[in-house]
Amino acid sequence: QLLQVYYLKITTTASYSQEDVLALEKKYENAVKELASVSNAHLMVKNLAHIKAFYLKKPQEAFELLHEFMIKTRLSDKEEAELKLELADIYMFMGDIWEASLLYSQVEKDFKQGQLGEIAKFKNAKVSFYTGNFDWAKAQLDVLKASTSKLIAYDAMKLSITITDNIGIDTTKAPLLLYAQADLLSYQHQYDEALKVLDSLKNTYPIHVIVDDVLFKQHEIYFNKKEVLKAIEQLEEITKSFSQDLLADDAYYQLAQI
Numbered sequence: 001q002l003l004q005v006y007y008l009k010i011t012t013t014a015s016y017s018q019e020d021v022l023a024l025e026k027k028y029e030n031a032v033k034e035l036a037s038v039s040n041a042h043l044m045v046k047n048l049a050h051i052k053a054f055y056l057k058k059p060q061e062a063f064e065l066l067h068e069f070m071i072k073t074r075l076s077d078k079e080e081a082e083l084k085l086e087l088a089d090i091y092m093f094m095g096d097i098w099e100a101s102l103l104y105s106q107v108e109k110d111f112k113q114g115q116l117g118e119i120a121k122f123k124n125a126k127v128s129f130y131t132g133n134f135d136w137a138k139a140q141l142d143v144l145k146a147s148t149s150k151l152i153a154y155d156a157m158k159l160s161i162t163i164t165d166n167i168g169i170d171t172t173k174a175p176l177l178l179y180a181q182a183d184l185l186s187y188q189h190q191y192d193e194a195l196k197v198l199d200s201l202k203n204t205y206p207i208h209v210i211v212d213d214v215l216f217k218q219h220e221i222y223f224n225k226k227e228v229l230k231a232i233e234q235l236e237e238i239t240k241s242f243s244q245d246l247l248a249d250d251a252y253y254q255l256a257q258i
Helices: 002-012 018-035 041-055 059-072 077-094 097-110 115-130 134-144 150-168 174-187 191-204 211-224 228-241 247-257
Strands: none
Touching: 002 018, 002 041, 018 041, 041 059, 041 077, 059 077, 077 097, 077 115, 097 115, 115 134, 115 150, 115 174, 134 150, 150 174, 150 211, 174 191, 174 211, 191 211, 211 228, 211 247, 228 247
């Protein structure tokens, strides 16, 4: 549980250093050696793989860790599915989105009635979003809006609204395609490249309805880059220029959080 607290500090806040990440990697590695046979050990392995791939740029090590653990350890179907989702996330991080989609589909099929299946379905809908298949993505998201998990239902509704709002007025998908590209780059922690795409999008379509989404995505990226003052600037721009739009509430909430 203590490791989980350290993990959340790194994955959900801007208040950590690279030394913190390296120290946590070491703590996890020691814990996995010592506690590999206890229940829920797979969650430690999952988190360690995530840290290695997403925060230390060592996806190959993360792959090997997950594969070796899955081969050597007797896992329940649910535990194996949780590790498959992490594997798929790492494939997505590396840009191998079709391999990721294949794994998401396997988990979705095996857990059709459960929350794991809904998570996999949402992640697969995001694959469709990233690749510009917006109609299919929206169809999947609209199903997930009825999810028993409030978090999945909210995320699905939010992305569905993003799609509807930004291709509803005119049929051109170009701005949303650029936004989806930036969103994928952000997921892959290629933050500077994502910001370039978003700046280009803002400059090319300065009066398009997508601009508030762009500002919100820029806030997320600056926050992840630990440039908190710049993150605040994007949120304040939303509250000032888009006060009547849906993202204004989110902007106020995030400002309060920061």
